[in-house]
Structure formats: C-alpha cells, structure tokens
Amino acid sequence: QVQLVESGGGLVQPGGSLRLSCQASGIAFNLYIMSWYRQAPGKQRGLVASITSGASTNYADSVKGRFTISRDNAKNTVYLQMNSLKPEDTAVYSCNACWKKDYWGQGTQVTVSS
DSSP, X not given: OOEXXXXXXXXXXXXXXXXXXXXXXXXXXXXXXXXXXXXXXXXXXXXXXEXXXXXXXXXXXXXXXTEEEEEETTTTEEEEEEOSOOGGGOEEEEEEEXXXXXXXOOOEEEEEOO
16 A cells, blocks of 8 residues: 655744655655645645656746755655745645555644744
C-alpha cells in the first residue's frame, strides 16, 4: 500500500519559516519525481516545487528564492523549506509522487498570519 504522509504545517507569522516533510512508503522512492503542490481557498491547486530522481529542481515563480525542495532517498522523504513566508502562501500543501503512476498525500495546512 502506497502512503505519502506530510507533516510540518502550522501557523506562522509573515516573514517566518516552516519546513514541510513528506515520507513515502510502498514505492521505489528514488525513481519518483517528488513535488509539492498547494491549494488556497477558492483557487486551483498549483505546483510549488518539484525534484527529480537526479535532484534537478523546479520552482513556481512566486516561491523562487524563498522555498527550497530537497530529498533524502535513504529516508524516502522529500522536504520543503519555506522561508520569508507571506500571507499569500497560506494554503493546503500536498505531496505528490509521480513516475508510472501519481500518488498524493492527504495535505497539511500552512497559515501565514499575524
């Protein structure tokens, strides 16, 4: 059974930082492109960042220079370090694993507010 379990969300003040984690099980993690998506209320889900099996990364323009995606294949875990957070970063963040199939985590809420 494939599982993607996110953690690390919460409430943070503008300018603050959070680190999201997504631990995968049931897949050959090192083969998968791992991504973080987010969905704010009333908006479509969109790509935040992705990292390939070879550790090439891609970021949405809105988070470039503030967010960093990384992976630890030994721990089957992908991370999203989020710095200089803004209120507009408030959303449910979901982990995605993509290779021959797509798998999704349940999502974790990130709220940026004073």
